[in-house]
Amino acid sequence: MQFIPNGPDIPDELLQAHEEGRVVFFCGAGISYPAGLPGFGGLVEKIYKLNGTVPSEIESNVLANFQYDAALDLLERRLPGQRLTVRHALADALKPKLRRKGATDTHAALLKLARNREGALRMVTTNFDRVFHAAAKRTGQTFQFYAAPMLPIPKNSRWDGLVYLHGLLPHKTDDTALNRLVVTSGDFGLAYLIERWAARFLSELFRNYIVCFVGYSINDPVLRYMMDALAADRMLGEITPQAWALGACKSGQEKREALEWEAKGVTPIFYNVPNGTQDHSGLHQTLIAWADTHRDGVIGK
Structure with missing residues (x-):
């Protein structure tokens, strides 16, 4: 389904799983570009x-x-x-420019899109910024959140909130919170290889949900760590459900980009970025239109 003219085609399989509450949106830095980050x-x-x-x-x-x-x-x-x-x-x-036009629109849309019909929120981000909080305040939404390493068990009965998988910037200067952020290779090694709390969360998440990555590029080091952790699970015989990614693609590069995504075990859903530009409006407009349709239920469809 296309939510906007010339936007990405969201597969019926993903739309159906989303309506059934089986999809978790996993958000990267790209969603915060409109806020100048x-x-x-x-x-x-x-x-x-x-x-x-x-x-x-x-x-x-x-x-x-x-x-x-x-x-x-x-x-x-x-x-x-x-x-x-x-x-x-x-x-x-990472101080956002919240007065920019559309600075928080995508975050507000994702907060709607990531709720099931009972209103439970299930979403994950590797961003540190607090733009989701600003979007919620602007649109009158509320949500519970979890910041690494204090993570929930990603199961229907135990999870209602937004997970900051790599930590969250504190409201005020707080050296302890800053120290917890997963940002260097040493931090990633602890979170995914030594202490493995991030890897365990991902394993359980992929066991119970279909994941849709939003705002990541194919070369993102963050994505690499996550997919390496899941590859280790697959070697141990774990079966993981389908993972999707809304990914940018320039005209003519679809086949090569698709092979790179699929090598990571992810099926891409491409939106076009015109050559010579950094125009990702196709992603942001699609998420906003999809959230509106989801909110309106059968009437929206």
């Missing part, structure tokens, strides 16, 4: 700038390979004040 690469660039430094030779090498988490790990080790110096800069870099 950067993706992972832009965030790292801002952190360097705010600290008045430039990448060392080894940091430049890992950045060239899109290993933003590894670059921050190296930066934390060489800066005075180390870990907290980088995290205070991260907090400064």
